[in-house]
Amino acid sequence: MSDSRLPEAVETSGSFGRHETFAPRFGWLHKAYMQVKHDSEIFHREDAPVLLGVGKNMVNSMRYWSKAFKLTQEHAHEDSSKNARAASPTWRARWLLDEEGADPYLEDTGSLWLLHWWLLSSGSGAKCWVPSWYVIFNLAARSRLTSAEMTNVITRNIHENFDEKYWPAGESISRDVECMIKMYALDQEFNPLSPGSFEDLLMSPFRELGLLEGQGKGRDRTWRFTSGSRSNLPAPVLAYACLDYASRSSVNAGSISLARLAGDPGSPGRTFRMREPELTKAIESLVSDHPDLQIVEALGQRSLAFSKAPLPLAWDVLDAHYGHVRDREGFPTPQEWTKKYPGLDGNAPKPARKKQPQQIEVLDLIEENS
Incomplete structure (x- = not known):
């Protein structure tokens, strides 16, 4: 089912397949937050794999997921000679993931539900950065689907609601579906050809939500998003x-x-x-x-x-x-946090480059102070 509001809800530019097929893993979001808090260039550093304790492709994945969960916000670098986008931790990341935050190690399953909401939600200028996820959860019929059928549903909705110049490659959508299954399914199958597939079976915390279950094997395997009461959702x-x-x-x-x-x-x-x-x-x-x-x-x-x-x-x-x-000693208000990280509201020094107006337009799409 197509929905004309889809362009208002999701960001398609640079949003498909950027996870490098890695679903978010235990510890990634906290680790990324702690590093970004002190170094806005962490994801571009040559020693990022050492500092973050992951492989090079996983660094790109951590960057993507941090932005998709709205825990970091990217903006023009204060040094006009640098093309790479800098990253700042959002206030909500400070609230949740700081060592003195709400749940830095995501020990409460409710925090995973909260992150799931932040991932798919849009509003107050902050779009959803995972359009494939948005389509499957919000526009796909409540029925069993094969991976190929999920890919077709996403492709159809994107083609019906966006100009052709925004259409992603078919492989990118297929990778999104594969990653979505890794992220949520309790009973997924190990794929020896997929990077990190075995580790994903063990290390995706969002499987605890019990949202996705499979039936059958191989290409005919179907997936169903469960529905009903959620006993572990506070x-x-x-x-x-x-x-x-x-x-x-x-x-x-x-x-x-x-x-x-x-x-x-x-x-x-x-x-x-x-x-x-x-x-x-x-x-x-x-x-x-x-x-x-x-x-x-x-x-x-x-x-x-x-x-x-x-x-x-x-x-x-x-x-x-x-x-x-928020009542704990030293906890910053959103305004104080933005003053510390001015890139969050677009007030960071802006390079005098031809592409800068386009970058500013991207900033306008991102939620302020959260």
Whole structure:
């Protein structure tokens, strides 16, 4: 099913196949954050494999995933003589992955759900950098698909919604599908021809989410994204996603229907593969005890009502779940963090090069201060 909103939700330029077929692994995001925090050029250094403790191709993969999860933001280098893009850690990366952050080693499965939401979500100027993932989770039918069928679904949606100049090579989409399966499937098959395939079987933390299951073997093997209640998805993380999604259409107090939260493309229900009854049940206990949240019913439709601006409220709910990280001594505000890393809002010194206006346009697509 094509969706005309797809170009608004995803970034296609440089977004296909850049993971080098490596799914994100345990420790990668924390390690990348700790290095980027001190060195904006880390991903371009000759000794990056030594500093990050991975192979050369994995350095490129770590760079891609850090950006895709919106944990780093790339921008023009302050030195006008350098072509390579510098990287700065976002405020949300500081909140989650710092040694004194919410969950630097991703020990709470809720943190993986949160990262999964950040990976697929778009809004506030920050697009989704994994268009293949977005299409499969939001626009593919809820049925079993072979790898080839997934590739066809992604290809069709990209071709229907973007000009030909933005179409990726077919191999890039196939690599995305392969990587997606590595990332989420509990019962995937070992491919001796794929780089890191065996290690991916053991080291992708997102398999803990239980989102993808397979049936059969070989080319006829089918994949199904599971749906239903998510016992390891904390209600505050789900509520954060719901309020974050609501903020795309309302910056003030208001409400959003549970049907939209469950079924709209880009919604928490699509991202977490939860239907309306399961989503409602999952957040009811939190809502009943929270003074600023309420489930209301009007004209036969149930909605999540919020008495404060949804995005700040989303962070209040999430931060409380992780022990009020923002209240810890020395924790920076988003404004203080951006002052430390001015490239996050485009205020870094800009090289006087012909291609610079195009780079600035890219910056405009990225979420400010997060």
